[in-house]
Amino acid sequence: MKQGVVERLKEITRHNHVKLTNSGNSAIFLAFYIAKKNGKRTILIPDQGGWLTYKTFPEMLGLNIKEIKTEYGLVNFKDLKNKADNESALIIASIAGYMAEQPLKEISKVCKQKECLLIEDAAGAIGHKELCNGNYSDIIVGSFGRWKPVNLEYGGFISTNNKDFFDIDPELFIMFKFHEMFCKGLLEKLDKVGERTAFLRNTCEKIKRDLKDFDMVHRRGKGLVVVVKFEDDLEKQKLIKYCKQNKYEYTMCPRYIRVLDKAISIEVKRL
Structure with a gap:
C-alpha cells in the first residue's frame, strides 16, 4: 500500500524519488x-505569502535567511x-499564500541560471497540471494536513x-x-484531490463575484482563499458579516502566511 502511495506521488510530482513524512513541516526541514x-x-524566502517554518527552520540549521x-x-x-546565487536555495509556495499561482516555469529558469536550488512548497497545488512540477522544481515538499487540498x-x-539528495x-x-496505517486513506484523498480543488476554486470565484466592489488581493488569481483589504472598520464589519452569514471561516491580516496589509482572509480551503 505504501509503495502505491509513493508511485502515485511520483506521477503527481513528475519526480522519480519520493519519501513520505509525518508532516509537511518535516518535509520542509528535510x-x-x-x-x-x-x-x-x-x-531565500518570500516576504509574505509563505509559511511559518520558512523563518524558523533555517536558523535551527545554521542557515542564513534573505527575503x-x-x-x-x-x-x-x-x-x-x-x-x-550558487550558495542559495529558494523556497516558495507554488500557490502564494493560497491566493494565486506562481509563474513556476519562469522562476525555475532564473534559479537554473543562478545555480540556486528551487524548493517548491506544493501543499496547495497537489494534482495541479502546471504546478507541483518536478520538471521545474529541484525539490518538492507538501502537506496532507488539516485544511489542505489533500486533507488527511x-x-x-x-x-x-536527484537521488543523491x-x-x-x-x-x-x-x-x-x-x-503506514494512513496509506489507504491517503490514496483515497489523492484520488479525490482534483474534485476537491475544483470545488474550492469555484467557491472562491463565487465569493469574488459577491464581493466585487471590495479591494481584493489577486482578484484574478486561482487560489484556495480569498483575501480582501479594508480601509476602515465599516468595511471590515461588512466583510465579517458576509463571512458569518455564509458560514465561511476567516482570519485577520496582516499575517506572514497571507499578506502584510490590513485585510480579511476568507479561508475557503477549510470547507
Whole structure:
C-alpha cells in the first residue's frame, strides 16, 4: 500500500524519488537540511505569502535567511535575480499564500541560471497540471494536513529527481517516518484531490463575484482563499458579516502566511 502511495506521488510530482513524512513541516526541514548538505548557505524566502517554518527552520540549521520582494506573495523577478546565487536555495509556495499561482516555469529558469536550488512548497497545488512540477522544481515538499487540498490531517512528502539528495542520515527519515496505517486513506484523498480543488476554486470565484466592489488581493488569481483589504472598520464589519452569514471561516491580516496589509482572509480551503 505504501509503495502505491509513493508511485502515485511520483506521477503527481513528475519526480522519480519520493519519501513520505509525518508532516509537511518535516518535509520542509528535510529540504533545508538537504540544501545545507549540498553547499547552500542561504535560504531565500518570500516576504509574505509563505509559511511559518520558512523563518524558523533555517536558523535551527545554521542557515542564513534573505527575503525576496513579492507582490503579495508572487515573486519579484528583479529581486530574485539580484539575490539568487550558487550558495542559495529558494523556497516558495507554488500557490502564494493560497491566493494565486506562481509563474513556476519562469522562476525555475532564473534559479537554473543562478545555480540556486528551487524548493517548491506544493501543499496547495497537489494534482495541479502546471504546478507541483518536478520538471521545474529541484525539490518538492507538501502537506496532507488539516485544511489542505489533500486533507488527511496527517503526513507530508518530499520529492526530487536527484537521488543523491536522499543520501543523508537515515535517522532523519526514521524520525520523520510516515505511519503506514494512513496509506489507504491517503490514496483515497489523492484520488479525490482534483474534485476537491475544483470545488474550492469555484467557491472562491463565487465569493469574488459577491464581493466585487471590495479591494481584493489577486482578484484574478486561482487560489484556495480569498483575501480582501479594508480601509476602515465599516468595511471590515461588512466583510465579517458576509463571512458569518455564509458560514465561511476567516482570519485577520496582516499575517506572514497571507499578506502584510490590513485585510480579511476568507479561508475557503477549510470547507
